[in-house]
Amino acid sequence: MGFDYDAQGLGAADLREAREHVSRVVRRTPLLPSDALSERCGRRVSLKCENLQVGGAFKARGAAHFLARLEPEDRARGVITFSSGNHAIGVATAARRAGVPAVVVMPRTAPAVKLERVKALAAEVHLVGPTSLDRKAKAEEIQKDRGLAMVPPFEHPWIVAGQATCGAEILEDWPETGAILVPVGGGGLAAGIAITCRHHRPAVRVYGVEPEGAAKMAASLRAGEPVTLPSVASIADGLLPSRPGDLTFAIARECLTGVITVSETAIREAAEFLLRRDHLLVEFSGAVGVAALLSRADLPADLPVVAVLSGGNVDPAGVIGASGSG
Amino acid sequence: MGFDYDAQGLGAADLREAREHVSRVVRRTPLLPSDALSERCGRRVSLKCENLQVGGAFKARGAAHFLARLEPEDRARGVITFSSGNHAIGVATAARRAGVPAVVVMPRTAPAVKLERVKALAAEVHLVGPTSLDRKAKAEEIQKDRGLAMVPPFEHPWIVAGQATCGAEILEDWPETGAILVPVGGGGLAAGIAITCRHHRPAVRVYGVEPEGAAKMAASLRAGEPVTLPSVASIADGLLPSRPGDLTFAIARECLTGVITVSETAIREAAEFLLRRDHLLVEFSGAVGVAALLSRADLPADLPVVAVLSGGNVDPAGVIGASGSG
Numbered sequence: 001m002g003f004d005y006d007a008q009g010l011g012a013a014d015l016r017e018a019r020e021h022v023s024r025v026v027r028r029t030p031l032l033p034s035d036a037l038s039e040r041c042g043r044r045v046s047l048k049c050e051n052l053q054v055g056g057a058f059k060a061r062g063a064a065h066f067l068a069r070l071e072p073e074d075r076a077r078g079v080i081t082f083s084s085g086n087h088a089i090g091v092a093t094a095a096r097r098a099g100v101p102a103v104v105v106m107p108r109t110a111p112a113v114k115l116e117r118v119k120a121l122a123a124e125v126h127l128v129g130p131t132s133l134d135r136k137a138k139a140e141e142i143q144k145d146r147g148l149a150m151v152p153p154f155e156h157p158w159i160v161a162g163q164a165t166c167g168a169e170i171l172e173d174w175p176e177t178g179a180i181l182v183p184v185g186g187g188g189l190a191a192g193i194a195i196t197c198r199h200h201r202p203a204v205r206v207y208g209v210e211p212e213g214a215a216k217m218a219a220s221l222r223a224g225e226p227v228t229l230p231s232v233a234s235i236a237d238g239l240l241p242s243r244p245g246d247l248t249f250a251i252a253r254e255c256l257t258g259v260i261t262v263s264e265t266a267i268r269e270a271a272e273f274l275l276r277r278d279h280l281l282v283e284f285s286g287a288v289g290v291a292a293l294l295s296r297a298d299l300p301a302d303l304p305v306v307a308v309l310s311g312g313n314v315d316p317a318g319v320i321g322a323s324g325s326g
Numbered sequence: 327m328g329f330d331y332d333a334q335g336l337g338a339a340d341l342r343e344a345r346e347h348v349s350r351v352v353r354r355t356p357l358l359p360s361d362a363l364s365e366r367c368g369r370r371v372s373l374k375c376e377n378l379q380v381g382g383a384f385k386a387r388g389a390a391h392f393l394a395r396l397e398p399e400d401r402a403r404g405v406i407t408f409s410s411g412n413h414a415i416g417v418a419t420a421a422r423r424a425g426v427p428a429v430v431v432m433p434r435t436a437p438a439v440k441l442e443r444v445k446a447l448a449a450e451v452h453l454v455g456p457t458s459l460d461r462k463a464k465a466e467e468i469q470k471d472r473g474l475a476m477v478p479p480f481e482h483p484w485i486v487a488g489q490a491t492c493g494a495e496i497l498e499d500w501p502e503t504g505a506i507l508v509p510v511g512g513g514g515l516a517a518g519i520a521i522t523c524r525h526h527r528p529a530v531r532v533y534g535v536e537p538e539g540a541a542k543m544a545a546s547l548r549a550g551e552p553v554t555l556p557s558v559a560s561i562a563d564g565l566l567p568s569r570p571g572d573l574t575f576a577i578a579r580e581c582l583t584g585v586i587t588v589s590e591t592a593i594r595e596a597a598e599f600l601l602r603r604d605h606l607l608v609e610f611s612g613a614v615g616v617a618a619l620l621s622r623a624d625l626p627a628d629l630p631v632v633a634v635l636s637g638g639n640v641d642p643a644g645v646i647g648a649s650g651s652g
Contacts, residue, residue, distance in 0.1 A: 279638035
């Protein structure tokens with residue numbers, strides 16, 4: 001009773017199609033060896049720089065594939081999404097590049113840098129109350145009124161297949177990759193990368209990484225089913241969903257080697273290290289993989305590791321001195 | 327009476343040899359399209375990310391080729407250099423990777439981030455007084471005593487040929503390149519990139535960029551010979567030589583399309599823009615090309631432009647809010 005990839009629209013052919021769609025809209029981001037981290041961790045470490053992706057995060061990958069899979073008449077009517085940040089930017093970026101009208105529902109409390117970016121992309125933006133339920137209700141209302149297609153942030157095979165392209169690039173660019181550390185918000189990126197490895201390089205270990213204060217995937221894997229955390233809190237504002245999706249959970253259970261949780265201190269230290277030593281601005285959500293390395297996550301010695309830097313949309317003032325060591 | 331490339335050790339075969347030597351020691355840095363700059367400037371702009379180079383700057387290229395060209399017995403005795411920063415790091419990095427002992431003479435007043443980096447590379451470091459003459463005298467004394475080979479910061483064909491590899495990568499990675507903006511300190515990087523273009527793509531325009539307060543190449547080109555500025559001052563601490571080299575001047579006169587000077591305000595704004603919008607930490611010296619773009623340098627419309635980000639060794643706290651707009 002394993003996961004049926006083809007039946008779920010996540011077979012090898014689906015991933016190939018996603019690759020084609022995604023490459024038309026987004027960038028192949030660099031995979032950079034990090035001398036500083038390699039020295040610090042005593043193993044070879046490379047960084048997959050989705051902070052240098054169009055829109056500043058990996059999210060445009062899933063959105064690009066989703067838009068390409070829509071029927072032409074749906075694409076013409078336009079899409080809508082609700083998000084606290086990077087998914088909104090990703091949808092707006094991919095939609096703009098594909099010439100598709102996009103409506104975005106965001107919380108008033110979204111980080112300023114992410115709000116500005118969505119507004120600059122000229123998508124139609126609606127600001128609503130702080131909770132994810134407020135956003136969802138508003139988005140569903142507009143969706144119904146105007147017959148728009150809803151682009152979900154993670155719980156959809158097209159989204160997962162789009163994010164999977166990030167994993168394919170890693171495997172091609174660094175065949176020695178032994179393990180990949182992937183931030184887990186709703187689990188779309190981790191699921192996509194894990195499926196890619198399962199199809200093409202099953203020996204590669206894929207670990208999800210979560211903040212201690214939002215470890216919904218770790219809790220769900222322990223419970224054997226998706227669980228909803230009673231509360232979540234972390235400086236990693238992109239990793240705050242309180243429950244994984246049913247689909248992303250099923251893939252995680254099948255394909256993830258494990259989930260590592262990291263402290264707030266380690267996350268702050270990681271983002272500052274990346275800025276000072278690797279010259280990369282990475283948001284806290286994108287730094288959790290490096291946080292795992294810096295806090296000596298229990299990985300087999302000598303395994304060459306890739307940390308996926310999932311995004312870079314953050315005010316740098318918050319990153320400097322964030323760890324108290326600057 | 328043009329410049330005789332082959333006689334100067336800078337013919338096409340010399341550049342090919344440098345390419346081979348350099349690729350063994352340093353990284354092929356990414357050339358990243360910048361959506362933010364392209365939008366702001368109304369033309370396609372890409373960034374050559376030498377801030378992501380080993381050692382955090384382009385300098386390891388020239389040093390790597392220089393070390394490879396030494397006779398084996400000279401290499402075994404070791405090398406020495408004097409520098410206020412990135413050249414020291416570049417020599418220490420290349421020497422360490424090539425297993426060559428290296429001595430570095432630096433001023434006590436060098437930026438802390440650069441001093442730390444040289445010390446961490448375990449090169450033998452001597453700290454001396456603030457002027458370039460103090461450093462030179464000390465370095466020459468040690469060189470004589472111990473029979474070391476001196477690695478000059480820019481005024482040598484091996485150094486120029488090493489830096490030229492940066493230009494070759496640009497031309498390969500983005501065949502549409504119409505113009506390249508290169509920071510000018512002593513002129514080694516600009517000379518190398520200009521020679522590469524002259525050999526392989528003579529239609530590409532190569533501009534040197536200098537701070538208004540250290541515009542030694544612009545002054546020299548006006549005078550028709552290398553001139554020494556009575557004083558220099560700029561936040562771009564890597565661009566403060568007061569005179570170009572005879573060799574780098576001769577190449578600049580022959581191969582550069584022109585030299586652009588930029589204000590301190592534009593330099594600060596550029597470094598902050600690169601950090602906030604492109605998620606790249608770039609030192610002020612490395613941001614002068616982008617400063618030229620932001621201050622609407624007089625370039626032909628629609629020409630796709632590459633700005634070379636020559637280094638990233640800077641305290642990010644100095645970059646944030648540097649322009650007063652943060």
